[in-house]
Amino acid sequence: MDVDNSRRSADAVPALAGCQEHARCLESFGAAVRELLELHEQQWFAILDGDFESCRFDILIHMANERKLSAKYAYLRHVETHGCSDFNAFNQTRARSHHG
Numbered sequence: 503m504d505v506d507n508s509r510r511s512a513d514a515v516p517a518l519a520g521c522q523e524h525a526r527c528l529e530s531f532g533a534a535v536r537e538l539l540e541l542h543e544q545q546w547f548a549i550l551d552g553d554f555e556s557c558r559f560d561i562l563i564h565m566a567n568e569r570k571l572s573a574k575y576a577y578l579r580h581v582e583t584h585g586c587s588d589f590n591a592f593n594q595t596r597a598r599s600h601h602g
């Protein structure tokens with residue numbers, strides 16, 4: 503799979519790629535944020551569809567928010583304990599997201 507390949511090739515150049523654990527934490531944080539955004543979008547479409555009682559989204563959004571927070575804290579804890587701060591990875595993640 504593509505993900506596996508990119509992960510292997512990233513392993514080959516650890517010094518140039520910066521802290522990989524940092525990038526991994528940031529990636530999962532970004533994925534959690536995107537998941538949350540998608541759920542909000544789906545909830546909005548459900549509301550447009552007349553589904554004002556879409557409690558399922560409240561639960562899903564709550565769970566996704568928990569994941570986002572734990573990913574954020576894992577990221578912050580890593581930066582704090584490891585002392586690394588890879589802003590190139592940060593910029594890449596920002597560039598991939600839909601928000602400008």
Ligand SMILES: [Zn+2]
Pocket residue numbers: 521522523524580581584585586587
């Ligand atoms: Zn690190």
